[in-house]
Amino acid sequence: GAVVSQHPSRVICKSGTSVKIECRSLDFQATTMFWYRQFPKQSLMLMATSNEGSKATYEQGVEKDKFLINHASLTLSTLTVTSAHPEDSSFYICSAIDWTGGGEQYFGPGTRLTVT
Amino acid sequence: AQTVTQSQPEMSVQEAETVTLSCTYDTSENNYYLFWYKQPPSRQMILVIRQEAYKQQNATENRFSVNFQKAAKSFSLKISDSQLGDTAMYFCALFGNEKLTFGTGTRLTIIP
Numbered sequence: 001g002a003v004v005s006q007h008p009s010r011v012i013c014k015s016g017t018s019v020k021i022e023c024r025s026l027d028f029q030a031t032t033m034f035w036y037r038q039f040p041k042q043s044l045m046l047m048a049t050s051n052e053g054s055k056a057t058y059e060q061g062v063e064k065d066k067f068l069i070n071h072a073s074l075t076l077s078t079l080t081v082t083s084a085h086p087e088d089s090s091f092y093i094c095s096a097i098d099w100t101g102g103g104e105q106y107f108g109p110g111t112r113l114t115v116t
Numbered sequence: 117a118q119t120v121t122q123s124q125p126e127m128s129v130q131e132a133e134t135v136t137l138s139c140t141y142d143t144s145e146n147n148y149y150l151f152w153y154k155q156p157p158s159r160q161m162i163l164v165i166r167q168e169a170y171k172q173q174n175a176t177e178n179r180f181s182v183n184f185q186k187a188a189k190s191f192s193l194k195i196s197d198s199q200l201g202d203t204a205m206y207f208c209a210l211f212g213n214e215k216l217t218f219g220t221g222t223r224l225t226i227i228p
Contacts, residue, residue, distance in 0.1 A: 107161035
């Protein structure tokens with residue numbers, strides 16, 4: 001199946017700083033990518049839908065100015081957590097849809113963010 | 117809004133036995149897809165099986181099969197001949213209205 005990568009896999013940052021997480025589709029072009037957040041022992045919660053060449057669509061309750069999403073190419077979407085706080089610590093997962101491959105959604109391995 | 121409900125937070129079964137995980141959903145969409153994903157300790161999401169809502173025939177993938185009851189909005193997963201490697205979190209999910217909504221998950225433990 002298709003592969004989606006995320007970088008970094010783990011990151012620790014100080015409170016008040018910003019951190020960027022990359023999501024790449026390695027062997028297909030993805031016009032649509034999704035960003036999820038997963039708290040320990042909980043389900044995945046959709047944060048936003050990232051569309052190549054246009055603004056992201058954020059779910060209700062997600063601060064778009066805090067979680068900046070850029071989908072500048074057909075294989076890369078980035079999530080920047082701005083002015084991070086300890087409560088932003090979580091596991092962030094991206095996924096990408098391969099529309100030419102039947103609309104299958106492929107998930108990245110996730111990024112564990114710890115804000116100290 | 118679409119919702120997915122998994123009422124079994126945890127389940128355990130002896131190796132080689134059969135286990136069924138339950139899932140119900142609600143959506144106003146006519147065209148949607150249903151999925152079961154497995155999340156092992158590595159936390160990588162792995163697709164187990166998918167079902168197109170317009171197909172009446174239940175999907176099957178080797179030891180994994182579903183019981184899709186569209187009128188009842190039910191989508192259960194049956195794992196036959198369970199193996200130790202099946203130990204994981206299992207999430208039921210619905211793709212509709214251009215987004216994927218997950219249930220709360222069932223933690224499945226296969227006992228040797």
